[in-house]
Amino acid sequence: MLDAAEQRALRRALEIAADPAVPLGPNPRVGCVILTSEGELLAEGHHRGAGTAHAEADALARAAGPHGAGPLGAGAAALRGATAVVTLEPCAHVGRTGPCTDALIEAGIGRVVIARRDPNPLATGGIQRLREAGIDVETDVETDVPAELAAAAEQLNRGWEHGLEHGRPLVTAKLALTLDGRAAAADGTSQWITGPAAREEVHLLRTICDTVLVGTGTARTDHPTLTARRPDGALHPRQPLRAVMGTGAAPSLPVLEGAGEEIRLRTRDPSAALAELFSRGGRHVLLEGGPTLAAAFLRAGLVDELIVHLAPTLLGAGRPAVEDLAIDTLTQRMDLELLDVAPLPSPGGRTDLRLTLRPRASPPGPVPSPSATSLPVSLDSSGARA
Amino acid sequence: MLDAAEQRALRRALEIAADPAVPLGPNPRVGCVILTSEGELLAEGHHRGAGTAHAEADALARAAGPHGAGPLGAGAAALRGATAVVTLEPCAHVGRTGPCTDALIEAGIGRVVIARRDPNPLATGGIQRLREAGIDVETDVETDVPAELAAAAEQLNRGWEHGLEHGRPLVTAKLALTLDGRAAAADGTSQWITGPAAREEVHLLRTICDTVLVGTGTARTDHPTLTARRPDGALHPRQPLRAVMGTGAAPSLPVLEGAGEEIRLRTRDPSAALAELFSRGGRHVLLEGGPTLAAAFLRAGLVDELIVHLAPTLLGAGRPAVEDLAIDTLTQRMDLELLDVAPLPSPGGRTDLRLTLRPRASPPGPVPSPSATSLPVSLDSSGARA
Numbered sequence: 001m002l003d004a005a006e007q008r009a010l011r012r013a014l015e016i017a018a019d020p021a022v023p024l025g026p027n028p029r030v031g032c033v034i035l036t037s038e039g040e041l042l043a044e045g046h047h048r049g050a051g052t053a054h055a056e057a058d059a060l061a062r063a064a065g066p067h068g069a070g071p072l073g074a075g076a077a078a079l080r081g082a083t084a085v086v087t088l089e090p091c092a093h094v095g096r097t098g099p100c101t102d103a104l105i106e107a108g109i110g111r112v113v114i115a116r117r118d119p120n121p122l123a124t125g126g127i128q129r130l131r132e133a134g135i136d137v138e139t140d141v142e143t144d145v146p147a148e149l150a151a152a153a154e155q156l157n158r159g160w161e162h163g164l165e166h167g168r169p170l171v172t173a174k175l176a177l178t179l180d181g182r183a184a185a186a187d188g189t190s191q192w193i194t195g196p197a198a199r200e201e202v203h204l205l206r207t208i209c210d211t212v213l214v215g216t217g218t219a220r221t222d223h224p225t226l227t228a229r230r231p232d233g234a235l236h237p238r239q240p241l242r243a244v245m246g247t248g249a250a251p252s253l254p255v256l257e258g259a260g261e262e263i264r265l266r267t268r269d270p271s272a273a274l275a276e277l278f279s280r281g282g283r284h285v286l287l288e289g290g291p292t293l294a295a296a297f298l299r300a301g302l303v304d305e306l307i308v309h310l311a312p313t314l315l316g317a318g319r320p321a322v323e324d325l326a327i328d329t330l331t332q333r334m335d336l337e338l339l340d341v342a343p344l345p346s347p348g349g350r351t352d353l354r355l356t357l358r359p360r361a362s363p364p365g366p367v368p369s370p371s372a373t374s375l376p377v378s379l380d381s382s383g384a385r386a
Numbered sequence: 387m388l389d390a391a392e393q394r395a396l397r398r399a400l401e402i403a404a405d406p407a408v409p410l411g412p413n414p415r416v417g418c419v420i421l422t423s424e425g426e427l428l429a430e431g432h433h434r435g436a437g438t439a440h441a442e443a444d445a446l447a448r449a450a451g452p453h454g455a456g457p458l459g460a461g462a463a464a465l466r467g468a469t470a471v472v473t474l475e476p477c478a479h480v481g482r483t484g485p486c487t488d489a490l491i492e493a494g495i496g497r498v499v500i501a502r503r504d505p506n507p508l509a510t511g512g513i514q515r516l517r518e519a520g521i522d523v524e525t526d527v528e529t530d531v532p533a534e535l536a537a538a539a540e541q542l543n544r545g546w547e548h549g550l551e552h553g554r555p556l557v558t559a560k561l562a563l564t565l566d567g568r569a570a571a572a573d574g575t576s577q578w579i580t581g582p583a584a585r586e587e588v589h590l591l592r593t594i595c596d597t598v599l600v601g602t603g604t605a606r607t608d609h610p611t612l613t614a615r616r617p618d619g620a621l622h623p624r625q626p627l628r629a630v631m632g633t634g635a636a637p638s639l640p641v642l643e644g645a646g647e648e649i650r651l652r653t654r655d656p657s658a659a660l661a662e663l664f665s666r667g668g669r670h671v672l673l674e675g676g677p678t679l680a681a682a683f684l685r686a687g688l689v690d691e692l693i694v695h696l697a698p699t700l701l702g703a704g705r706p707a708v709e710d711l712a713i714d715t716l717t718q719r720m721d722l723e724l725l726d727v728a729p730l731p732s733p734g735g736r737t738d739l740r741l742t743l744r745p746r747a748s749p750p751g752p753v754p755s756p757s758a759t760s761l762p763v764s765l766d767s768s769g770a771r772a
Contacts, residue, residue: 177565177566177567178567178719179563179567179694179722179741179743180563180567180706180707180708181563181564181565181566181567181568181706181707182567184716185713185714185715185716185718185719186713186714186715187714187715189715189716189717190716191716193716295702298700298702308565312721312722312723312724312741312743313719313720313721313722314684314708314711314713314719314720314722315711315713315716315719315720316681316684316706316708316709316710316711316712316713316720317710317711317713318713320566320567320702321566321567322566322700322702323702324702324703325700325701325702325703326702327571327572327700327701327702327703327704328571328572328573328703329571329572329573329575330570330571330575330576330577330579330701331575332571333564333571333699333700333701334699334700334701334702335698335699335736336565336698336699336700337698337735338698338729338737338739341727341729341739343724343727349723350721351724353724353727353741355565355698355739357565357698
C-alpha cells in the first residue's frame with residue numbers, strides 16, 4: 001500500500017517525467033521522487049533523454065549533498081532508509097549509465113515504489129535485484145492509487161512500451177467527420193468540420209505523439225503545417241516529426257520556424273512506413289489523414305486506436321471519412337470497441353463528440369453482464385490525454 | 387411548492403395517464419390524483435380517449451362515494467378542501483363533456499397542482515377560472531420536481547402539444563448508421579447495423595409515436611413489419627399506424643394480427659404527407675427510413691428531432707444513411723444541436739450510442755459560458771423515453 005505522501009510523490013514523479021522539454025521517442029520518460037522515512041521530500045529527478053542520467057541517478061545526485069547539484073542536497077546520510085518513488089522499474093543493466101538498482105542499493109534506500117514494470121527484456125530484473133538486496137519493493141500500484149494517476153502512469157510511455165512489445169510504433173488514427181460520415185463537402189471544403197475545442201485537442205495530440213503522418217493527397221490539398229500550437233498560435237515546446245507518405249507528388253510542408261523535421265516516406269505500404277518511422281525512433285504515430293491513408297492502415301490492421309471527432313452536422317454528400325476497406329457485405333464489418341465518449345463544447349454553442357475506439361482483434365467474446373455503467377462516458381473535456 | 391405527497395401523486399398521475407390502453411393521437415393523455423388535505427390518497431382517474439370522461443371528472447366520480455364507481459369512493463364530503471394533482475391544466479370549455487374547472491369548483495376542491503399548461507386556445511383559461519373561484523393553484527412545477535418527473539410531463543403529450551402549436555405532427559427521424567455514416571454495406575445488407583439494445587429501443591419508440599412512416603424503397607427492400615414488439619416477439623399493447631409514402635410501386639406491408647393499420651401516401655412531398663397524417667389524427671410520426679425519405683424531410687425542414695443509433699463499426703462503402711441534402715459546400719452544412727448521448731450496451735460486448743439531436747433553426751447565437759457539463763450525457767440506457 002502507498003501512503004498519502006507516497007501517492008503525492010508519485011503524482012509529482014509523473015509530472016516531472018512528462019516535462020515537455022524531454023524528447024519522446026525511443027527512450028522512456030521517467031521520474032523519481034525521494035522521501036525520508038517520515039514522508040518528507042528529499043529530492044526529485046527525471047530522465048532528460050538519451051545519454052543523460054537516469055531519473056534515479058538524477059534524484060540521488062541531487063539528494064546526496066555537497067556532490068549533488070540540486071537545491072535540496074541533504075547529504076548522503078539522509079538517504080539511508082529513504083523511499084524512492086519511481087514511475088518505471090529501475091534498470092538492472094549497464095547501458096550508457098550504470099544500473100539504477102545498484103545506485104539505489106549503494107545509497108542505502110530502504111523502500112522503492114514502482115508505478116510501471118519495465119517491459120524491456122534488456123532492462124528487466126530490477127525488482128528482483130532490489131528485493132535480493134533487502135529493499136522493500138512496492139509494485140502493481142494501479143489498484144492503490146486514484147484511477148487518473150494509474151492512467152497517467154500508463155499513458156506516460158505508451159508508445160515506448162508498445163514498441164518493445166510489437167516492434168513498431170503505436171498508431172492513433174484521428175478522424176474528423178460529420179454525423180453522416182463525411183470528411184469534406186461535395187466541393188471538397190473541409191475547414192472546419194469540427195469546432196475549436198476539437199481542433200485544439202488535435203494540437204494536444206500532436207504533443208503526445210512523436211510523429212504526425214499524412215498522405216500525399218492531404219499534403220497537396222490542405223497544405224497542413226502539422227505543428228502543435230496553442231490557441232493563441234504559439235508553438236508548444238514539443239513538436240512532432242512531420243511525415244508525408246505516398247508515391248504521388250506532393251509539395252513540401254510549409255516551412256515554419258520551430259516546426260518538427262519533415263520526412264518523406266515513398267511507399268504506400270503502411271508496414272514499410274511504420275518500420276522506417278520506428279528505425280528513426282518513432283514510437284507513437286498520429287495518422288491525420290486523409291481517408292485513403294486511414295483506410296490503408298485500417299485494412300492492414302495497423303491502427304491501434306481511433307480518436308473520432310464527430311461533428312453533429314449533416315452534409316448529405318462529399319468525401320467519406322474512411323475510404324474503401326474491401327468490405328462487401330455486412331458480416332465483414334470492421335467492429336470497434338468504444339472505450340470512451342466525451343463532449344467537446346466550443347464557444348458559440350457547438351458541441352462535438354470525441355469517441356475513443358479500438359479495433360476488435362476478433363469477434364467479441366461473451367461478457368459477464370454488460371451494464372450501462374460499463375462505458376466510461378467522461379464529461380471532462382480538458383483535452384489533456386497524457 | 388409541491389410537498390412530498392403531491393410529488394408522489396404527480397408521479398402516479400403521469401403513470402396512469404400513460405396507460406398503454408389509451409390511444410395516442412389528437413386527444414391529450416391526462417391523469418389526476420386527488421389527495422386529502424393531509425396528503426392521503428382519495429381517488430385517481432385518467433382520460434381514456436375521445437368521448438370518455440376527462441381525468442378530473444373520472445377521479446371526482448371515483449371519489450364521490452355512492453354515485454362513484456371506484457373502489458376508493460369516499461363520499462362527496464371528503465372532497466371539500468382536497469387537492470387535485472393533474473398532469474394538464476383543467477379545461478374551461480364545454481366540449482363533449484362539461485368543463486373540468488367547474489366540476490372541481492363544485493366539488494369544493496381547495497388546491498389544484500398542474501404539471502403542464504394547456505397550449506390549446508380553445509381549452510385554456512382553466513387556471514384563471516380556478517383562481518377566481520378562490521382555489522389555490524400551483525403551476526410551473528418544473529423547478530419543484532425531480533428532472534425526470536418534469537421530463538415525463540413534457541414527453542406525455544409532446545406530439546399533441548406540437549400539433550396545437552404547428553398544425554402538423556411532430557417528426558422524429560430515426561437513423562441507424564455506422565461510424566462512417568453507412569446505412570447498409572456495399573451489397574445492400576443492413577440487418578443488423580446496430581445491436582439488440584438499439585433495436586429494442588426502436589420498438590419502444592414505435593409505442594410512443596402514433597405513426598411510423600417509411601418510403602416505398604424501404605417497403606420494397608426490407609419488408610418491414612413496423613410493429614412494436616417486445617424482445618420475446620410479443621406485440622406491445624399499442625401499435626402505430628403504418629404509413630408508406632412515395633409514388634413508386636411497393637408491396638403491402640406484412641399482414642400481422644394485431645399490427646397497426648396500413649395506409650399509403652401517394653406523394654413525395656413531406657408537407658403533403660404530414661397534412662394527410664395530421665388529418666387522420668397523427669401527432670407524432672417516426673420516420674424509419676430509408677435515406678431518401680430522411681433526406682427529403684430534412685431538406686424540407688420537417689424533422690423536429692433525430693434519434694441516431696451509431697454503431698461503432700466501419701464499412702468503408704455502402705449506402706449512406708442520409709442522401710442528398712442539396713449541400714454543395716461546407717458553409718451550407720445542416721448543423722444539429724446535440725441534446726443527449728447515451729450508450730446502448732448489448733449482450734456480447736457490443737455498445738452502440740444513441741445520440742438525440744435537433745436541427746438548428748438558425749446559426750447558434752452566443753452562449754454565455756459553455757461548460758463541459760452543459761451536455762447531459764446520460765448513462766441510463768433503460769430505453770424508455772416517455
